[in-house]
Amino acid sequence: MSKNDIDLLNICLEDNLFCALHNALCGFEKMWHTPSPVNVWMTALGIKHKLSESKRPELLLGYLFSNMTKREDLIVGAVLIYIISAEDWNSNSSPLKDELLKRLMAHRQDLKIVFSEFRKSEEWNEQQGYFVTQTNYSDTVNTQMKVLPEGNNGVRDLVSEAISSGDNELCKTLYILLTRIDYQKGHIYEGEVKRLNNHIDEINKDSHKPLNIYNNYLANSCNFGPGSTQNGDTLYKKQ
Structure with missing residues (x-):
């Protein structure tokens, strides 16, 4: 592994x-x-x-x-x-x-x-002495930021790796999992949960940006018949 x-x-x-x-x-x-x-x-x-x-x-x-x-x-x-x-x-x-x-x-x-x-x-x-207890699996996140203890560097590294991978689905899944554990453990991972959430929000905002339509026309590059409404190549670009 x-x-x-x-x-x-x-x-x-x-x-x-x-x-x-x-x-x-x-x-x-x-x-x-x-x-x-x-x-x-x-x-x-x-x-x-x-x-x-x-x-x-x-x-x-x-x-x-x-x-x-x-x-x-x-x-x-x-x-x-x-x-x-x-x-x-x-x-x-x-x-x-x-x-x-x-x-x-x-x-x-x-x-x-x-x-x-x-x-x-x-x-x-x-x-082995371990028992399942009734547990709330809802995504409850306290909005107040906390600093991860030094012992949780592995979690910090894992979140960093997920963010740098560019895989939004991985980030979403890790967010769900980590939010659940953070809630159980008294919000010791809250800073990393917030970091994942901010990254996911940024990706979602970027994917919903409107497209600008640019009509690029170069003189003598196209020949259109009389009455044509065509005015050149259409390119789509993100803002």
């Missing part, structure tokens, strides 16, 4: 639900060639974030899984139902939960295998 991969894994390992499912996710990566535990976790958190922004998440759900393989769909969906359930253990049903469970049930026998392996992974984690 690269240094950035290790730093990202360490961030994920700060979440007790991720740790509880980690062994099972490693097993499915080997057995079914699904994405790595970190990638599965980040994908599930990204979907959870998009669903939380929708007024009708149950209708949006299927679209967010459209580009996945069958087993990736199953693994990510199973992790997602765990995340949703971890937010509120007292809520047994909702349109989103019902729709997600309906999708999962379509996997039949494979779903039984996944839930069985997840439970074994949870039990092993509990034997």
Whole structure:
């Protein structure tokens, strides 16, 4: 694993639900060639974030899984139902939960295998003295800036690498993940969350800049017939 991969894994390992499912996710990566535990976790958190922004998440759900393989769909969906359930253990049903469970049930026998392996992974984690607690996975960010402690240089490096990569989707996914951990840890990563958010905002602003249309006409470069409205080559440039 690269240094950035290790730093990202360490961030994920700060979440007790991720740790509880980690062994099972490693097993499915080997057995079914699904994405790595970190990638599965980040994908599930990204979907959870998009669903939380929708007024009708149950209708949006299927679209967010459209580009996945069958087993990736199953693994990510199973992790997602765990995340949703971890937010509120007292809520047994909702349109989103019902729709997600309906999708999962379509996997039949494979779903039984996944839930069985997840439970074994949870039990092993509990034997080590670690337990999953009810947790708020909403993106709660305190706007007050804080300085990262020296021990979090790995997180700073990871954020810098994501920003310099030019990959906006990577930055968005890391933002979702880091915001979640920052909230759990009393906002110790808040400066890096803010830095990622500012970078994403700048990219989004740039992508929505209006186009200026320039009509460049060079004398004698084009021959148009009588009454033609053409006046040269049209070039599109960003402001």
